[in-house]
Amino acid sequence: DTGVSQDPRHKITKRGQNVTxxxxxxxEHNRLYxxxxxxxxxxxxxxxxxxxxxxxxxxxxxxxxxxxxxxxSFSTLEIQRTEQxxxxxxxxxxxxxxxxxxxxxxxxxxxxx
Amino acid sequence: xxxxxxxxxxxxxxEGALVLLRCNYSSSVPPYLFWYVQYPNQGLQLLLKYTSAxxxxxxxxxxEAEFKKSETSFHLTKPSAHMSDAAEYFCAVSGSGNxxxxxxxxxxxxxxx
Numbered sequence: 001d002t003g004v005s006q007d008p009r010h011k012i013t014k015r016g017q018n019v020t021x022x023x024x025x026x027x028e029h030n031r032l033y034x035x036x037x038x039x040x041x042x043x044x045x046x047x048x049x050x051x052x053x054x055x056x057x058x059x060x061x062x063x064x065x066x067x068x069x070x071x072x073s074f075s076t077l078e079i080q081r082t083e084q085x086x087x088x089x090x091x092x093x094x095x096x097x098x099x100x101x102x103x104x105x106x107x108x109x110x111x112x113x
Numbered sequence: 114x115x116x117x118x119x120x121x122x123x124x125x126x127x128e129g130a131l132v133l134l135r136c137n138y139s140s141s142v143p144p145y146l147f148w149y150v151q152y153p154n155q156g157l158q159l160l161l162k163y164t165s166a167x168x169x170x171x172x173x174x175x176x177e178a179e180f181k182k183s184e185t186s187f188h189l190t191k192p193s194a195h196m197s198d199a200a201e202y203f204c205a206v207s208g209s210g211n212x213x214x215x216x217x218x219x220x221x222x223x224x225x226x
Contacts, residue, residue, distance in 0.1 A: 004156070033213065042117075042203050042216030043157070056213065091156060099145070099164070099210030104156035 002026075004105035006092050012111045013082055020078045021108045025094030032075050033102060034067055036060065037089040049075060050098075082112045115140045115206045119217035127225050132176075132191040134220050136204030139185065146187040147205040147214065148178055157203065163187060164210060174198070199224045 005024045013019050025032050030051050035043035046065070047057045051072035061067075064082075069075040079086055089109050093102040120135040138144055145164050149157040161172025168180040178189045187204060201221050205214040 006156075035214075040122075040218070042205070042219050043214070045213040045215070048213060058213075093157075101147075101159055101162060102214060103159070104149075106154075106156045109154075 004092055004094050004103055006090075006105040006108050008108060009106060010109050010111075012113065014113050015082060015084060017082055018078065018080045019082060019110065020076055021090055021092075021110075023075045023077070023092030023094075023105060025074070025092070026103060029094035029096050029103075030072065031095040031097065031100075031102075032069055033093040033095075034075070034077055035091040035093065037091055037107070038087075043091055046077075079110075082110075084112050086110060087112045115144065115208050115212065115215045117204050117206050117215055117217035119202075119204050119220050121220050122218065123221045123223065125223040125225060126194045128196055129193050132189070132194045132198065132222065134189040134202050134204075134222065136178075136187045136189065136217060137185050138187060138204070138206045140206055140208055142208040142211075145207040145210040146178075146180060147207070148172065148176070148187075148189050149203045149205060149216075151201045151203065151219075153200075160189070160202075194222075194224045196224050196226065198222060 033048040034046040037043040049069040064080045089107045091107045092105045095102045116139045118137045147162045148160040163180045171177045204217045
């Protein structure tokens with residue numbers, strides 16, 4: 001059990017560029033979550049998957065955001081046409097099943113210039 | 114719907130003193146309650162969780178929390194603060210474990226030597 005990993009850990013991009021983040025959950029965890037954390041705030045839910053199915057999306061997830069989990073293992077979160085307001089820490093978490101503890105990765109810190 | 118209020122964005126205690134971090138929740142269904150800790154530039158680590166069993170929950174690193182339904186509270190305590198406890202602490206709620214986590218804004222704990 002190597003924990004949840006995220007790549008990259010840091011990303012600096014210019015406004016208008018597209019970025020993609022990857023999350024590798026703990027093996028055998030079928031639930032995977034994405035959260036966003038801005039400075040001075042707690043994490044806010046974005047979306048989650050059960051296996052490859054995306055079950056819920058927050059209103060925070062605008063049309064510029066898309067998440068996938070094609071084979072029910074790793075997940076990617078893409079942000080198109082980034083805006084300065086997208087600057088945040090993007091956290092991924094996984095859990096074995098519904099009602100089980102969510103384990104968080106180290107996060108990807110995005111800075112949009 | 115669920116929500117969390119953490120009273121005090123910053124708490125400062127002396128090394129060896131009692132730590133008390135306050136959390137009040139709102140939930141339309143029986144809540145699952147969590148405390149997570151976040152060290153600088155890291156993800157969240159679970160300290161403890163309440164899932165409708167014992168109201169006094171013991172966690173890692175000497176922390177514990179008591180669920181008080183009448184007060185809708187889930188305050189975090191530790192009898193004696195250590196320098197290594199300095200971090201950001203987040204309280205979170207899930208509706209019966211079926212809904213994504215809703216986090217408070219966090220409380221930054223400073224420990225003074």
